[in-house]
Amino acid sequence: MYQEGQFEKLHQQFEPMIFSVIKRLSIYKNESEFYQVGLIALWEASQRFQKEKGEFKSFAYSYIIGRMKTALTQERKKEDHETEFDDQVKDQAASSDDFSALLSDDEIQDLSTILTMNQSKWLKAYCLEGKTPSEIAHDEGVSVAAVKAWRRDALGKVRKHYMEA
Incomplete structure (x- = not known):
């Protein structure tokens, strides 16, 4: 577990990883929101990391990519729901x-x-x-x-x- 004062240093060190995950997942819209998801995941990883269980870099990577995939799934579900509503409204107006x-x-x-x-x-x-x-x-x-x-x-x-x- 990292100290609170060290997070800024950790943030600078792992910022390229966050952008790498964004690129790997082909995130092109709402990139700043996903960057925030990555930062939050990095923070959570720093709080839950246990040295005896392995290397922090791989732990942080799996945490970040996992959170971003979850956020992508939620965003797609929300868009699908909104699209369904739009389709219903268009069907009503089709007459x-x-x-x-x-x-x-x-x-x-x-x-x-x-x-x-x-x-x-x-x-x-x-x-x-x-x-x-x-x-x-x-x-x-x-x-x-x-x-x-x-x-x-x-x-x-x-x-x-x-x-x-």
Whole structure:
């Protein structure tokens, strides 16, 4: 087990390993989030390491790659769940060529009062213009992950709004 004051030194020493694992797992989006997962895993490894059981380098590597694989699995499950919801919404709107069939202009304006500016941008672009998260991201000059976060948070607020109504 490493002392707390030594973690900065450990961090500098194992930073290339964290980036190596990110590259090995072909992580190209949310790289900074996975870097944080790697740092947390390094910290946990430093706290749980026992010298008599082997070399720290291999212990840390297995800890880091294990945590990153777990985080990737969780992210994929979350994306799959969001994609399923998108597909359901698209199926509902398929009977009409106009996405405003889901929500009227007035309902969108009302909902905009409970949403942030970015969440409102997503709602209007998706429901009124039928744009995908990729198209919205391109138009707004942000990442697709950011638009998906707007969507996730907006949907949560909309669900809550309709549950309370």
